[in-house]
Amino acid sequence: MINYNKTREIGINILRRWIxxxxxxxxxxxxxxxxxxxxxxxxxxxxxxxxxxxxxATGETFxxxxxxxxxxxxxxxxxxxxxxxxxxxxLWAAGFSQxxxxxxxxxxxxxxxxxxxxxxxxLVAKLRVPPFIATFGMYxxxxxxxxxxxxxxxxxxxxTSLGSLGHGYLFYWLPGKILSFLSKPExxxxxxxxxxxxxxxxxxxxxxxxxxxxxxxxAKTKFGQHTYAIGGNINAAERAGVNVKVHxxxxxxxxxxxxxxxxxxxxxxxxxxxAPAGSARLLDAVVAVVIGGASLSGGKGTIMGxxxxxxxxGVLEIGLVNLSIPTYNLHIAVGCILIFAVLVDQFxxxxxxxxxxxx
Amino acid sequence: MEPLLEVxxxxxxFGGLTAVDDVNMKIFPxxxxxxxxxxxxxxxxxxxxxxxxxxAEEGQIFxxxxxxxxxxxxxxxxxxxxxxxxxxxxxxxxxxYSNIFLGRExxxxxxxxxxxxxxxxxxxxxxxxxxxxxxxxxxxxxxxxTLSGGERQAVAISRSIYWNAKLxxxxxxxxxxxxxxxxxxxxxxxxxxxxxxxxxxxxxxxxDVFSVATRLLIxxxxxxxxxxxxxxxxxxxxxxxxxxxxxxxxxxxSKEKR
Numbered sequence: 001m002i003n004y005n006k007t008r009e010i011g012i013n014i015l016r017r018w019i020x021x022x023x024x025x026x027x028x029x030x031x032x033x034x035x036x037x038x039x040x041x042x043x044x045x046x047x048x049x050x051x052x053x054x055x056x057a058t059g060e061t062f063x064x065x066x067x068x069x070x071x072x073x074x075x076x077x078x079x080x081x082x083x084x085x086x087x088x089x090x091l092w093a094a095g096f097s098q099x100x101x102x103x104x105x106x107x108x109x110x111x112x113x114x115x116x117x118x119x120x121x122x123l124v125a126k127l128r129v130p131p132f133i134a135t136f137g138m139y140x141x142x143x144x145x146x147x148x149x150x151x152x153x154x155x156x157x158x159x160t161s162l163g164s165l166g167h168g169y170l171f172y173w174l175p176g177k178i179l180s181f182l183s184k185p186e187x188x189x190x191x192x193x194x195x196x197x198x199x200x201x202x203x204x205x206x207x208x209x210x211x212x213x214x215x216x217x218x219a220k221t222k223f224g225q226h227t228y229a230i231g232g233n234i235n236a237a238e239r240a241g242v243n244v245k246v247h248x249x250x251x252x253x254x255x256x257x258x259x260x261x262x263x264x265x266x267x268x269x270x271x272x273x274x275a276p277a278g279s280a281r282l283l284d285a286v287v288a289v290v291i292g293g294a295s296l297s298g299g300k301g302t303i304m305g306x307x308x309x310x311x312x313x314g315v316l317e318i319g320l321v322n323l324s325i326p327t328y329n330l331h332i333a334v335g336c337i338l339i340f341a342v343l344v345d346q347f348x349x350x351x352x353x354x355x356x357x358x359x
Numbered sequence: 360m361e362p363l364l365e366v367x368x369x370x371x372x373f374g375g376l377t378a379v380d381d382v383n384m385k386i387f388p389x390x391x392x393x394x395x396x397x398x399x400x401x402x403x404x405x406x407x408x409x410x411x412x413x414x415a416e417e418g419q420i421f422x423x424x425x426x427x428x429x430x431x432x433x434x435x436x437x438x439x440x441x442x443x444x445x446x447x448x449x450x451x452x453x454x455x456y457s458n459i460f461l462g463r464e465x466x467x468x469x470x471x472x473x474x475x476x477x478x479x480x481x482x483x484x485x486x487x488x489x490x491x492x493x494x495x496x497x498x499x500x501x502x503x504x505t506l507s508g509g510e511r512q513a514v515a516i517s518r519s520i521y522w523n524a525k526l527x528x529x530x531x532x533x534x535x536x537x538x539x540x541x542x543x544x545x546x547x548x549x550x551x552x553x554x555x556x557x558x559x560x561x562x563x564x565x566x567d568v569f570s571v572a573t574r575l576l577i578x579x580x581x582x583x584x585x586x587x588x589x590x591x592x593x594x595x596x597x598x599x600x601x602x603x604x605x606x607x608x609x610x611x612x613s614k615e616k617r
Contacts, residue, residue, distance in 0.1 A: 220475040222464045225453075229461055232450030239448045240462030241433050299452035 018344060019291055019308050022337075026312060030319035037322050040197065044169075047204040050314030051269070052077060052262045052278050054307060056285035057292075058211045059258030061306045062218065062251045064289050067231045067298025068124060068131035070252060072116055072138035073259035073285065077278025079116075079146040080263025084109035085155035085273025088162070098159040106264045113260025114253050116142055121249030135252075139282075146275035155273035166268030169198035170205050203265050210261060214254065215303035227251060231298030284313050287334055291341040312337065361424050363388045363557050364409070364440070364526055369418035371404055378404040379415070380581040386526065391548060391558045393572030393589075395565070397601055401581040402561050406528045409559070410442040411435035423525075441519035442528040449511055455499040456485035459518040488521040489513075492550055509540030513547060526557045533567050545571050565594055577601055583609055 014021065031038035056073050063070040088105035092098060116138050123134035164183070171181060174196050178185045188196065218224035226247055229237040238244045259278070266277050291309035294301025316337075317330050362385040371379040379401045386392050394402045407413045409420070411429035420427055422438055429435045432442070449458045457464075460481045467477040485499050494513040496506065503511060512532060519527060529548070533541040541564075548558055548571045562568050568575065569589060577585045577600040584607030585600045599605035 220469070222466065222474065222476065225457065225461075225464055225476060228453055229450045229457075232452035233448065236448040236450045236458075236461065239432055239444075241436070242462050299450070 015344070019293070019305065019312065019341070023308055023312050023315065026315045026319065030315065030322060034319060034322040037319065040199070042318065042322070044198070044201055044204070046311070046314045046318045048201045048269070049318055050310050051203050051207050051265050052281045053284045053288055053310045053313060054207055054211060055258045055262040055265065056278065056281055057288035057306045057310045058214055058303055059255035060285050061289050061292070061294060061301050061303055062214070062227055063131070063255045064286075064294045064296060065218075065227050065231045065298060065301045066248060066251050067234070068135075068248070068251075069286070069296065070120065070135045070255040071132065071282060072120060072135040072142055073255060073262075074279040074282030075139050075143040075146065075276070076113060076116060076256055076259035077263040077266060077281065078273075078275040079142040079149075080109040080113050080260035081266045081273040081277040082146045082150045082155060082263075082275055083112055083273070084264050085158055085267050086149055088158050088267070089155060092159045093157075098161045101159050102162060102165070105267070109264050110257065110260050113256050113263070115256075117253035117256025118249060120256065121252030124252065125245040125248035143275060143279070150273060150275055152275075158267070158271050158273075162268060162271050165202060166265075166271065168202045170200040170202060171198070173197045173199060203268055207261075207265065210258070211303060211307065214258075215307075218303055223247075223250075228299060231300070284334065285310075287338045288313055290338060293345070295345070309341075360387055362386060362421070363390075363423060365421040366405075366409065367419045367421070369405065369408055369415045369420070371401075371408055371413055371415045377581050379408065381418075382578070382581075382583045384576055384583065384586075386557045386559065388525070388557055389552050389555045390574065391552050391560060391572045393568035393575045394559060394561050394578060395568060395575055395597060395601055396578035399580075400578040400601070402578055403530065404581075405578070406442065406530060406559060406561060409435070410440055410528055436522070436524075439523060439525035440528065441522070441524035441526070442530065443512065443515050443519065443532060444530060449503045449515055451504040452502060454502050455496060455506075455514055456481045458503055458514060459485045459488070459521055461518075463522065484521070485517070488517045491554075492517055492520060492547060494547070507540060508536045509543050512536070512544050516547060516551070520551070520556065524556065526559065527551065528559045528561075530561045531563065532560065533562060533564055541567065565597065569594065577607070579603055579607065582607075585609065 027038070036042060056077070060070055060073060084105040087108045088101045091101035091104055096104070120131075120135050120138055123129040124131050168182065171179060172184050173179045174185065174188070174192060184196065218227065226237060226242045229240070229242060230244055230247060234244060262278055267273055288309035289301060289306050290296065291312055292301060292305030292307070294305065313334055316333055317327065320327055320330055320333075364386045366382065366384050369379055369382045370377065382401070382405060384392070394405065396402045404413060408415045409429070411432045411434055414430065420429065422440070427438060429438065429440070435441070450461060453461070456478075465477040465480045465484075466474040467480070469475040482499055489496060489499070492513070494517060496510055496513070503514065506514065516527065532544050532548075536544065545567060548560065551558055552571075560568060560572060572589055575587045575589055575592065575597060576583060577587070577597060579601065586608070587597065596605065600607055
């Protein structure tokens with residue numbers, strides 16, 4: 001005898017978690033087909049390669065939940081990378097210590113990065129410019145300013161210690177011998193270096209600290225609750241006493257903050273600042289959010305879903321590299337996954353939305 | 360008895376158009392008053408003045424005997440006047456109790472210093488208010504999207520009651536509802552009234568208004584033309600007053616005043 005209810009329940013649970021199953025499936029597939037795919041090193045490479053998309057998508061999740069979209073984030077990465085790189089170069093040349101130059105460079109980029117977000121939010125909330133237009137305008141503006149600041153050439157001659165920070169790991173472990181924190185243990189022989197295990201890339205740590213904080217804010221706090229309410233019914237939120245305009249401005253600032261953070265991480269990883277740095281990642285970020293269960297009409301989405309969405313893209317990207325398949329095929333695959341995700345959402349029965357514990 | 364709400368000589372103009380012209384009305388605690396009139400008669404404008412959406416050029420509003428100025432809907436809410444709108448002002452993507460607490464979420468401390476939502480409290484409190492109003496909704500964790508029109512209305516009303524609304528303004532509450540659901544909403548209006556909540560109801564469904572309202576206010580072209588005790592009038596007279604085939608009681612008076 002087939003237990004209908006049980007089968008049904010399993011079906012619902014599969015539908016609810018299909019993206020997680022898809023991600024695991026991807027990893028299993030590439031582990032079998034690829035070479036050395038399922039190794040600590042490779043998995044960490046996936047995380048590092050996904051940094052930009054992870055950060056952009058986290059900020060974008062907030063915007064998309066409110067029913068908007070932020071297209072400016074692509075070039076905001078470039079703007080922020082150029083600003084922070086330029087500040088680092090100038091301060092270092094002016095005799096500041098490397099640490100100070102790097103810190104001030106990153107902070108400047110993060111602070112300046114809030115301005116475009118504020119303007120986006122102001123245009124959308126107060127002047128009722130459609131988000132697509134407002135942020136598309138900002139997309140061009142950010143790119144133009146970035147090119148002006150760097151005079152059309154990538155910023156070079158950055159402080160030399162950037163590399164050890166950007167390519168560094170949280171822990172280094174020589175099995176059975178040493179566990180060191182943040183920096184490689186000194187005086188290792190060549191043989192020992194070969195066996196040195198690096199655990200958790202610094203950029204991933206930084207990214208996930210912020211992603212974690214904002215995932216908490218979205219899921220657990222009043223701010224998050226109001227973000228969903230605005231996406232669900234902006235008039236209802238307004239009438240319930242939510243200050244919708246201020247809230248939207250904050251949301252767009254969160255998005256541009258994450259884009260700026262992605263720009264700063266770009267400088268750490270690639271030791272340069274380039275105006276078009278993250279522009280190609282805009283689409284991936286939006287795709288990650290949508291795969292993660294958000295709807296472009298607003299009111300839905302979680303950071304957890306977005307992170308899985310971003311990882312689906314990252315796993316695929318590194319997987320194609322692993323199989324020596326030209327990466328332009330990635331765009332085809334990502335496009336297909338995006339459409340698939342929307343179809344699953346559209347055709348899955350209402351029951352999977354019926355009772356969800358969170359809000 | 361002191362009226363809960365009294366509006367005196369309210370006039371609201373939009374440019375050259377006088378949408379509400381020198382209207383007076385009183386509502387007593389627990390009373391259900393119906394406002395009737397054709398499209399453009401000024402019903403909606405009048406209630407929007409009461410709920411703080413519009414500002415009247417002339418006239419005064421008294422609530423519980425004190426003169427008040429309502430400059431926006433939030434202030435009206437704080438005073439205890441809540442409007443249940445046709446679009447219900449619920450976030451469909453959120454569950455029942457989150458909607459009841461929207462904008463006034465109950466928070467608790469996480470790790471002693473971070474304010475987070477207190478879901479348990481909000482769920483329990485929401486259950487209480489729903490049962491007080493005899494409203495039956497399967498689970499308060501269900502999203503509004505999954506509820507019927509009548510259930511949504513009930514949620515919107517429970518929210519206002521939970522937040523101590525003393526006067527509910529309902530604009531076309533039964534429009535777009537099935538017959539069984541209409542009955543439920545009207546029963547809910549009676550329950551509210553029996554618990555001392557006053558209700559102003561606007562509806563084109565004459566039958567609904569007659570079945571719940573104790574007093575009727577008829578408007579035509581911005582003016583209040585008549586006021587009737589429901590039991591002492593009938594549909595024919597009211598229709599006559601609405602369309603203007605019967606003269607009404609107040610038009611001449613207001614003309615004299617000018």
